[in-house]
Amino acid sequence: MTKLSTLQKRALLGGLALAVLLLITWRAILHKPADAASRNTPSAIAVDTATASHTDVPIYLEGLGTVQAFYTVTVTARVDGEIQKIGFTEGQTVHKGDLLAQIDPRPNQAAYDQAVATKMKDAAMLANAKRDYDRYILLQPQDLASKQTVDTQRATVDQLTAQVQVDQAAIDNAKTQLDYTRITSPIDGRTGIRLIDPGNIVRAAATAGIVVVTQVQPISVVFTLPEENLGTVGGALAAGPVQVTTLSRDGNAELDQGTLSLIDNQIDQTTGTARLKATFPNTRNTLWPGQYVNARVLVRTEHNVLTLPSSAVQLGPNGPFTYVVKGDSTVEVRPLELGAVSGGVTVIKKGIALNERVVTSNQYRLQAGVHVRDNAAAPKAS
Numbered sequence: 206m207t208k209l210s211t212l213q214k215r216a217l218l219g220g221l222a223l224a225v226l227l228l229i230t231w232r233a234i235l236h237k238p239a240d241a242a243s244r245n246t247p248s249a250i251a252v253d254t255a256t257a258s259h260t261d262v263p264i265y266l267e268g269l270g271t272v273q274a275f276y277t278v279t280v281t282a283r284v285d286g287e288i289q290k291i292g293f294t295e296g297q298t299v300h301k302g303d304l305l306a307q308i309d310p311r312p313n314q315a316a317y318d319q320a321v322a323t324k325m326k327d328a329a330m331l332a333n334a335k336r337d338y339d340r341y342i343l344l345q346p347q348d349l350a351s352k353q354t355v356d357t358q359r360a361t362v363d364q365l366t367a368q369v370q371v372d373q374a375a376i377d378n379a380k381t382q383l384d385y386t387r388i389t390s391p392i393d394g395r396t397g398i399r400l401i402d403p404g405n406i407v408r409a410a411a412t413a414g415i416v417v418v419t420q421v422q423p424i425s426v427v428f429t430l431p432e433e434n435l436g437t438v439g440g441a442l443a444a445g446p447v448q449v450t451t452l453s454r455d456g457n458a459e460l461d462q463g464t465l466s467l468i469d470n471q472i473d474q475t476t477g478t479a480r481l482k483a484t485f486p487n488t489r490n491t492l493w494p495g496q497y498v499n500a501r502v503l504v505r506t507e508h509n510v511l512t513l514p515s516s517a518v519q520l521g522p523n524g525p526f527t528y529v530v531k532g533d534s535t536v537e538v539r540p541l542e543l544g545a546v547s548g549g550v551t552v553i554k555k556g557i558a559l560n561e562r563v564v565t566s567n568q569y570r571l572q573a574g575v576h577v578r579d580n581a582a583a584p585k586a587s
Contacts, residue, residue, distance in 0.1 A: 219385065248577040253566040254530055257557050262507045264545050266438065268481070270428025270451070274419035275484075276392050280305055281414045282407035284313065285383040288415075295399050299390045303346050306415050308386040308407065317379035331365035338362050394420040396587055424487040425466070426451055428500035429478040438481070439468060441504045449483040451492065452499040460498060462489040482536030504587040512550045517563040518543065527557065528564040528571050531581075537565060538573045 219515070259431065292304035296427060299305070344350035397417040407415070426449070430438065441447045447465040452458065460570040463485030472479045485492060492498070517527050518541065525543050528536040544552030564571065571577070 211303050221360050223453075244481070249534065250563045250567060250577040251569050251580050252568075252577045254577075254579050254581070255561050255565050257511055257513055257553065257559055257561050257563065259509050260512050260550070260561065262510055262512060262545060262547050262550060262552055263503055264507060264547055266430055266434050266504055268428040268430045268500050268502075270426045270483075270498055270500040272492045272494055272498060273425045273427055274394075274421060274494040275425055276394065277392050277421050277494070278394070279414040279416045280388060280390070280410070280418060281409075282306075282308060282388065282410050282414050282445055284308060284382050285408045286310075286312065286386060286406070288401060288403050288405050288407060291399060291564050293396050293399075293416065294389075295396060295416075298394070299396055300393050301390055302499065303390045304387060305396075305418075306401075310383060310386040310548055313379065313383040313386055316378065317383050320372065320375040320379040324369060324376055327365060327368045327372050328530050331362065331369055332363045334358065334365050339483075346446070353491040354486045371444040388415060390418055392420050393422075395416040404579060408513060420488065421494065424494070425491050426463070426483050426485065426492070426500055427480055428483070428496060428498075428501070429569055431474075432472050432477050432479055435468060435472075435479055437504050438444055438465070438502060441502075442468070448449075448503040450501045450503070451483075451485065452501060454497055454499065456499055461485040461487055461489070465502065485508075507552060508543065510544065511553045511557070511559060513553055513557065514565050515546055515549050515551045516565045518551050519568055528568060529557065530562040530577060532565060533586075534576050534578065535574050536571055536577055 239475055245533045280363035288306055289309050290307040292306060293299055338355070338361075341350040341358050342458055345352070345355055395418070397419065399558035400413060401415050438447070442465060448462060449465050450462050451460040453460060462481050466482045466484050469480040469482070479500075481500075483502075513527065518525055519527060523540065525541045525542055526540050529539045533535055539556055541557065544554045546552070564577065566580075
């Protein structure tokens with residue numbers, strides 16, 4: 206069999222290589238349109254949606270505040286003496302007139318008894334002087350008693366009458382001092398930490414107290430708002446009671462609801478804010494003096510306004526907008542004119558119609574014309 210020359214071998218290999226290259230090129234051309242079509246097929250992006258609706262929107266103003274006791278009293282001694290007994294437990298709720306401490310009453314009791322006895326002595330002398338004066342009056346017409354004697358006796362009666370009044374004042378003072386040995390609560394409230402123990406000597410001139418009593422039901426909150434909000438709050442206050450809600454510092458827990466009491470009569474020029482005071486019943490003891498809280502003031506309620514969830518509103522270089530889902534499941538960029546924002550919803554003044562559907566999640570993946578699918582419409586796994 207005739208062997209192929211080197212030139213013929215090279216020609217045969219070149220032909221085979223050319224045939225393989227043509228086959229690969231033909232297959233690439235044959236499959237390219239299908240691959241391109243597959244890549245150009247739009248894939249829907251999963252999103253959450255909501256519809257524009259009419260609702261009532263409460264409008265709030267918020268400020269940082271501090272809880273203050275409605276009344277705070279440092280109970281001190283008003284007479285000198287030894288503390289015989291403490292009549293309260295620390296942290297106890299007490300009422301006006303309840304015994305807090307007892308000072309040794311014996312010295313004051315003795316002073317009171319002495320004043321009573323002195324009055325009784327002077328009252329007896331006055332009674333005798335009056336009887337003598339009456340006798341002299343009867344004897345004067347018969348010239349058995351001189352006019353000087355009658356005048357002198359009248360002066361004695363007046364003097365003893367005044368002395369009895371002085372004695373009564375001394376009795377009242379001694380009784381007051383005796384009452385001061387029984388130290389009672391001047392208000393309804395809660396006692397704090399005991400500041401003195403039985404057996405100690407207290408003095409009226411001392412500034413140290415026995416206990417601090419604070420009234421926490423009701424209780425007050427003092428908070429601040431920017432001065433530009435005072436007109437709105439003042440208008441609401443003029444229209445009737447203004448509701449104030451206290452929230453925890455993180456804003457997650459509602460502590461109590463009360464009413465606005467007053468707007469302070471001056472603005473802090475260093476901060477441009479004004480102080481406001483609200484009163485709360487605090488029946489659950491969720492507010493404590495010195496506690497920091499957020500105060501939320503309800504200034505008005507906008508009724509039956511068009512709203513969207515605030516998560517649907519986006520901010521772009523040309524202002525606020527939202528993605529509206531059209532009938533073919535593509536999205537449209539719609540500019541908005543916004544109103545008030547409150548409680549997770551935003552009032553829409555212009556840009557959207559009632560019941561139009563908007564996107565509330567995954568907006569960073571969207572642009573005009575992109576296909577979306579609603580997560581709520583996706584079938585649940587069995």
